Amino acid sequence: MTTYEDVRYEVDGPNAVITIDREKRMNAFRAKTIEELIHAFKRAWADNAVHAIIFTGAGERAFCVGGDVKQRAETGDYGPTDNGLFEVAYFHRLIRDVPKPVIAAVNGIAIGGGHVLHVLCDLSIAAENATFGQAGPRVGSFDGGFGSAYLARVVGEKRAREIWFLLDQYDAATAERWNLVNKVVPKEELLPAAKAWGEKIAAYSPTALRFLKHSFNADTDHQGGLSQLAIAGLDSFLQTDEAKEGANAFAEKRKPDFGKYAH
Numbered sequence: 565m566t567t568y569e570d571v572r573y574e575v576d577g578p579n580a581v582i583t584i585d586r587e588k589r590m591n592a593f594r595a596k597t598i599e600e601l602i603h604a605f606k607r608a609w610a611d612n613a614v615h616a617i618i619f620t621g622a623g624e625r626a627f628c629v630g631g632d633v634k635q636r637a638e639t640g641d642y643g644p645t646d647n648g649l650f651e652v653a654y655f656h657r658l659i660r661d662v663p664k665p666v667i668a669a670v671n672g673i674a675i676g677g678g679h680v681l682h683v684l685c686d687l688s689i690a691a692e693n694a695t696f697g698q699a700g701p702r703v704g705s706f707d708g709g710f711g712s713a714y715l716a717r718v719v720g721e722k723r724a725r726e727i728w729f730l731l732d733q734y735d736a737a738t739a740e741r742w743n744l745v746n747k748v749v750p751k752e753e754l755l756p757a758a759k760a761w762g763e764k765i766a767a768y769s770p771t772a773l774r775f776l777k778h779s780f781n782a783d784t785d786h787q788g789g790l791s792q793l794a795i796a797g798l799d800s801f802l803q804t805d806e807a808k809e810g811a812n813a814f815a816e817k818r819k820p821d822f823g824k825y826a827h
Contacts, residue, residue: 570597572622573604578615578766579759580608583622590626590673594635595642595650602655609662615770616762617662619685620669621678624751627668627694630676633703636802637815652677653795656710657788659684660781663774665765669758670694670745675733676703680711683718686777688744689758690736691751696744697733702820704810706798709791714784719744 570593572583582604584591593601608614621627631652635643642650659666659681668674668685676699682688690696700706716724719742726732736748749757765773801807806825813820 568600568604570594571600571604573607575611575614576759577763578613579618579762580604580611580614580616581618581620581755581759582608583620584628585622586632587621587623587625589629589632589634591621591623591628591678592630592632592634593628593642593652593677594632595645598642598650598652598655599645599647602651602658605655605658605662609664615664615766617664617666618669618755618758618762619659619666619681620755620758621671624672624691624693626672626678627670627674628678628681629673630678630680630699631705633705633811633814637808637811640802640808653709653791656680656684656791660785663777664770665762665773665777667758667761669754670696670736671751671754673733675699676705677707677711680707680715683715683744684710686780687746687761689747689749689754689761690739690745691754692736692748693751694736694739694745694748695733696736696739698727698731700728702731702810703814704807704820705802706794707791708794708797710784710787711791713787713790717784 570586572585574581608617631642666685668682668688670682670688670690673695674682675697679696679698712728723742739745740748810820
């Protein structure tokens with residue numbers, strides 16, 4: 565795989581810039597998108613000239629709005645891949661396991677599964693117009709793995725529960741105040757600033773950085789087991805009428821009716 569349909573890959577100096585290129589769907593990912601992202605991240609891993617990976621979205625509206633709920637409403641899944649699998653949990657682990665710093669350049673809305681992706685990156689830099697939040701319970705979905713457990717390590721338990729239970733959206737300044745992102749810059753400075761971080765990183769010992777990344781991850785690696793458990797549960801949940809109500813309501817642009825599913 566050297567060409568992609570849903571992803572752009574380029575090397576600029578010491579940086580590999582990997583872009584979700586589904587601007588018309590606000591960079592929502594389908595199974596094919598994840599398959600291509602996995603290949604692109606491994607490609608950057610294997611390239612000794614690459615010292616940092618910059619992860620961003622096409623356009624100015626969205627970094628990523630998570631899984632393509634419209635596709636899920638249409639087909640009941642996230643579409644086909646070459647191996648038949650939807651490997652989003654594996655991609656989560658890959659962001660952590662690739663032995664090079666991964667910088668999220670959040671160019672717009674980071675919500676749902678897109679929010680999880682930026683949280684998992686080693687560093688996050690956001691444009692001033694970026695917004696952050698969760699959507700899972702609104703559309704009949706959830707992330708009981710890294711997307712909630714690791715988020716709580718990043719922003720604290722109370723903030724993580726607020727993000728997941730209230731489903732509000734937060735501006736870039738709030739995200740920086742909560743330590744959800746490292747820095748906020750004007751939108752025209754976003755990629756240059758991310759690339760400058762990568763160029764700075766390139767001057768340092770790659771072996772030392774690799775050990776440091778693995779060391780930071782070691783404390784939360786057990787959450788990978790929670791992630792696998794959560795994905796297995798989510799796979800079953802998505803087949804229920806309750807989950808389908810969330811996806812269908814989103815596709816039909818109406819408020820979901822979850823009342824009859826209360827326990």
